[in-house]
Amino acid sequence: MSWLTDDDGDDDDKYADYEARTRPNPKGNRARTKIRPEHSDAVTGRVFTVDRGRYSVLVAEGTPQEHEATASRASELRKQAIVTGDLVDLVGDTSGEEGSLSRIVRIQPRTTILRRSADDSDEVERIIVANADQMLIVVAAANPEPRPRLVDRYLVAAFDAGLAPILCITKTDLADPSDFLANFAGLDVTVVTSGAGADGGAVLPTARLRELLAGHTTVAVGHSGVGKSTLVNALVPEANRAIGRVNTVTGRGRHTSSSTISYRIGDGWIIDTPGVRSFGLGHVDPDNILRSFTDLARLAEDCPRGCTHLPDAPDCAIIEGVAAGELGENGKQRLDSFQRLLASLA
CATH class of the missing domain: 2.40.50.140 (Nucleic acid-binding proteins)
Structure with missing residues (x-):
């Protein structure tokens, strides 16, 4: 800094002109900026x-x-x-x-997002998989017992995300899945089954599944112990996913898959996810649930504006149609499942 004086000899103007000093950047000489590189070579x-x-x-x-x-x-x-x-x-x-x-x-922009929440009251969504276009829902006919309400939740999540559902029923040698499948008779869902052969070994629908999965990215979901990892290993032998057994006391399967991982299958992909016992839908708009119940959605076209479709909803065309038997014997079950989901999100 230069100390200067004016013509009268005093130093009252000593700061009138001086050599400016620039404070160095403590983190380096490059100025901070919010502009990010374009990464054109990515x-x-x-x-x-x-x-x-x-x-x-x-x-x-x-x-x-x-x-x-x-x-x-x-x-x-x-x-x-x-x-x-x-x-x-x-x-x-x-x-x-x-x-x-x-x-x-x-x-890159995602075409689809499959999400879940910890429970129905949790609005914080957890993204499970991106860019899938199909959901393979694996359910055991027995051991563990099939849970229609959990499958309903998978269907809601699939339709909410824009995924086409496929329902695979395993262990059909242990129980007849007809009554369970009747719960979904009104839905446009492809169904495949598997069981044990005469020698006791599993007869898996690998040929049919390969046909359904070809050219698609499919996320496999299911309750612990239903045989999901067994299916993945049959479709992709090199996957070598761990296989658990069902607890004979609780009837629950063990969590054997702890990660979500993709495997190539022909010109498509199958994404195996860890088994879950619950599937929260706190992130789902209740108005979107109806899309997963296509049979009820047809009746809802005649509902008054703002209809909640809950048991106390006046002039609800769904309730009236089911009462009139328009959806057959399973209509009441379908409506009950639909209303349970709506009530849990209300």
């Missing part, structure tokens, strides 16, 4: 599993250069969920060589 990959902050990503999918890479999340994405099925943009070392680590800098 490559696209598919997230096929997530494990403790590390993402396994398939790079150059469908080409001779296809390979797996390990990635971490960029700091700008710390508040965004990255899930199995996401298409992401990667930078850094995407070679996939041992010890290499790339970075996910963008999540």
Whole structure:
């Protein structure tokens, strides 16, 4: 700094002119900015599993250069969920060589999102899978006993997310699933079954399922112990998913799958998810539930505006139609299931 005096000899103007000093940036010489790099050199990959902050990503999918890479999340994405099925943009070392680590800098727009909440009162959604277009709902005919209400919830979540449902009934050698399937007779749901053969071994509908899964990204869901991992292993032998047994005292299955992971099956994908005993729908708009009950939705076209479809709703065309027998013997069961879901979200 220069100390200057004016013409009269005093120093009252000593600060009138001086050499300015710039305070150094404590974090370096580069100015901070909110402008993020465009990452024009990023490559696209598919997230096929997530494990403790590390993402396994398939790079150059469908080409001779296809390979797996390990990635971490960029700091700008710390508040965004990255899930199995996401298409992401990667930078850094995407070679996939041992010890290499790339970075996910963008999540590409999702076509679908399958979500669940901890319970019906929890409005915080948890994204399970992205970009699936089908849901394979696996249910055992017995051991553990099938739960129609849980299947209803899966159907609501599927229709809410825009996924086409497929219902697979396992262990049909232990019980006749006809009564259980009657609960869904009015829905447009594809059904496949499996059981044990004469030698006691499982007869799995792998040929039919391969046909249904071809060209699709399908998320498999189901109660613990229903045989979901057994199906996945039959469809993808190299998957080697752990298989649990049902507790003979409680009748409940053990949680054997602890992660959500994608497996290629032909030109499609199957995404295996951990078994659950509940499926919260706190994130679902009650108005969307009706879409999963297509048989009731047809009757609802004649409902008055603002109809809640609950038991005390006046002039509800669904209630009147079911009472008149328009949906046959299963109409009351379908309406009961529908109203239970509406009441749990109210």
